[in-house]
Amino acid sequence: MNSVASDPALIGVDWGTSSLRAFLIGASGEVIDGVTSPEGIMQVSGQSFEAILDRLIGPWVAQTNLPILASGMITSRNGWIETPYAEMPLGACGLAGALVPHEIANGALVHFVTGASIEHKGGPDVMRGEETQIIGASAQGLKDGMFVMPGTHSKWVQVAEGQIVDFSTYMTGEIFAALKEHTILGTLMEADGFNEEAFEMGARAGLDGRTNLLNNLFHVRTLPLMGKIPKVATADYMSGLLIGTEVAAATQDAEDIGPITVVGRNDLSDRYETALGMAGFNSRRAPDDIVAQGHFLIARAAGLLG
Amino acid sequence: MNSVASDPALIGVDWGTSSLRAFLIGASGEVIDGVTSPEGIMQVSGQSFEAILDRLIGPWVAQTNLPILASGMITSRNGWIETPYAEMPLGACGLAGALVPHEIANGALVHFVTGASIEHKGGPDVMRGEETQIIGASAQGLKDGMFVMPGTHSKWVQVAEGQIVDFSTYMTGEIFAALKEHTILGTLMEADGFNEEAFEMGARAGLDGRTNLLNNLFHVRTLPLMGKIPKVATADYMSGLLIGTEVAAATQDAEDIGPITVVGRNDLSDRYETALGMAGFNSRRAPDDIVAQGHFLIARAAGLLG
Known part of the structure; x- marks a missing residue:
């Protein structure tokens, strides 16, 4: 909640394997409101993805006709809509051009941000969701260098001029x-x-x-x-x-x-x-909420912010 | 079963985590008879080690008053008798000098072959049982070079002139x-x-x-x-x-x-x-049954073969 927030311009959803975060994002890219849920794609247990999303962001959608961007494992084979992987180098414009729109029951569109892949000598590497965070970091002046994203499968990401140029996953x-x-x-x-x-x-x-x-x-x-x-x-x-x-x-x-x-x-x-x-x-x-910054930059590059 | 076998001279027991092998060994080091059991030290479930041993090798012990050598994880903290680790370089004489005798109910002695340890930069390494196999291989002319012992925890063992000089464990x-x-x-x-x-x-x-x-x-x-x-x-x-x-x-x-x-x-x-x-x-x-050869060489070095 920001007392000097601009009007809502976008809803960003970071939907991973074990949790979901949604953000109401203002016209300057700031986070106006947020909601988190343990309903990751492996925990949906019989509910539809659309029903979960509707329950969590329904109040925001009801107010306005905001564009919705969703990133993360939600675009994998076990997710809602499987999207292809984008290749390197990859920045906000490349991800904007690869958005996959999907109409939901109330007529709104969910634009899925696709993941990224790269071929190394030992085999392919893939990510879904981290690319949006990395793009978001560039909005905070972090446009170059090495990023490490600790976790179950940690990612090391090489960034140059705001574009992802290489990455590897460690188990x-x-x-x-x-x-x-x-x-x-x-x-x-x-x-x-x-x-x-x-x-x-x-x-x-x-x-x-x-x-x-x-x-x-x-x-x-x-x-x-x-x-x-x-x-x-x-x-x-x-x-x-x-x-x-x-x-x-x-x-x-x-x-x-x-x-x-x-x-x-x-x-x-x-x-x-x-x-x-x-x-x-x-x-x-990295600052908090870079994923919401990523949603904002990709939506802006896609011309979705009106 | 060897039709030209010499008289029995020794009982060798290789008692590991998940199984047990016992050998009736002749005066020339040959295997006269053998028995295997899934009663490794993690599977004894309430029985005493002595009762298991008595059941398996009792018929051999009843015939004669043979010395008994036991090697393997049976000498670890979760085994029967915990013995200290011997250090490098380690050959039949070193293991013979470190035997730990233990009297069982019928008056016979079980001589426990101790394990080996070595200090590397990253930490200590240990083995229990493999040292007896490696010593046994030297009876087959394999007195030098690198040995690999594949398994749950595989061992790489460097041997020189019939003595273990270095080893490492891989998980x-x-x-x-x-x-x-x-x-x-x-x-x-x-x-x-x-x-x-x-x-x-x-x-x-x-x-x-x-x-x-x-x-x-x-x-x-x-x-x-x-x-x-x-x-x-x-x-x-x-x-x-x-x-x-x-x-x-x-x-x-x-x-x-x-x-x-x-x-x-x-x-x-x-x-x-x-x-x-x-x-x-x-x-x-490596030939089969090198562990029985190891029991034989260690018992001979200890003067147990009469």
Whole structure:
């Protein structure tokens, strides 16, 4: 709620696997109102996507005839409307040109922002939703450099002049969870507060020994077994080891990389900033709500703002 | 069963996490009789270790007063008698000197073969059971070079003049299972026969991109998603990727490495031989029952063979 807000101009929806965020966006790109829901695309359980959307943003739609943009895993095979992937380089204009409109029951159009793909030597890489956040960051002056987006599948995104030019996905978060819950490594772990020393010890091992993750992970077992780290620190050691390994791999070919922008505000982002600092990189945080800024820039490039 | 066997001289027991093998061994080191059981140390469920052993090898013990050697995870914290780790270099004499005798109800002694540990930069490494197999291989003329022992936690062991001088553990097998069963990577996998082409494609990616496992694993999802490999081949692609990554990491510092000895006779060993060949290494198979040979050499070095 902003007391000097302009009139509403756009509704932006960031609809991911495990949650949904919707924004009422003003004519200057500012967020006027917002709503969040745990109804990610994997949690819709029998409801239609349209019914969920109508319930959440219905009050905004009723007021006016605003354009609606939706981005994220909602455009994947398991989502509402599957859209093709756009290719690199990719900016607001490219995403605007690839919007996929879909008419809903009340006659309004939902414009789906498509995801991005790139072909690397080892195989293809894909994203859905992150491209909109990265475009939004450029509205905040972050038009160049490396971005890291920590999460279940963290993304490293190279941006030049406001366009995405390269990106890679790291399975780090999901692998951490699978190892902790479903391997012998989890059996020695005990819950406690964050142990920064153990995290940094693990991050150092990951940064130094990055070619050897399959071996280094065994140390998550032997270190507490031999009394070298306490059991309450073991999960943080493994977290550091995996994040350090990721940082080393993602930056290995980088020259003159400049400050790295960390997207996110949670504890996980703090861990990435620690590991980046240990690896000798400067880092900074992206502002909140860059996804809404992305919706705004793409809608404006598409001529949807009237 | 060997029609020209000498008299029984020793009982050897290889007691691991998920199974147990016992051997009646002759005075020349040959295997006269053998028994296997799924009663690994994690499957004893209320029975005592002694009761299990008595049931399995009782008929042999009743005949004679043979010495008994036991090796494997049976000497770990969750086993029967916890023994300390021996240090490198380690051969038959070192293991003989570190035997831990334990008297059982019938007055017989079980001599426990202790495990081995080594301190690497990233943390300690440990083994229990594999040291006995490696010592046994030296009885077959395999006294030098690199050994790989594929499994849940595969071991790479450097041997010189019949002594273990270095080793490392790779979590590859357990990580494969956790990723297949408990991450999004498993959701696209369909069962079918072994797909060698997909395995080799994965192994090549692992050998080439070894610093980047956390990223390469994401391709296990994108390759079938984009139709680049069939869903029935996805598990074998991931198997190749992990084994290739392991082979690259384990051999990265090796110079003039010579033929690598693969311990094992199953499909997994075949996969390791394929990946080793792709990496340019010659390989050979260790004979069967080297663990019984190891029990024999250690018992002889300890003066237990009368």
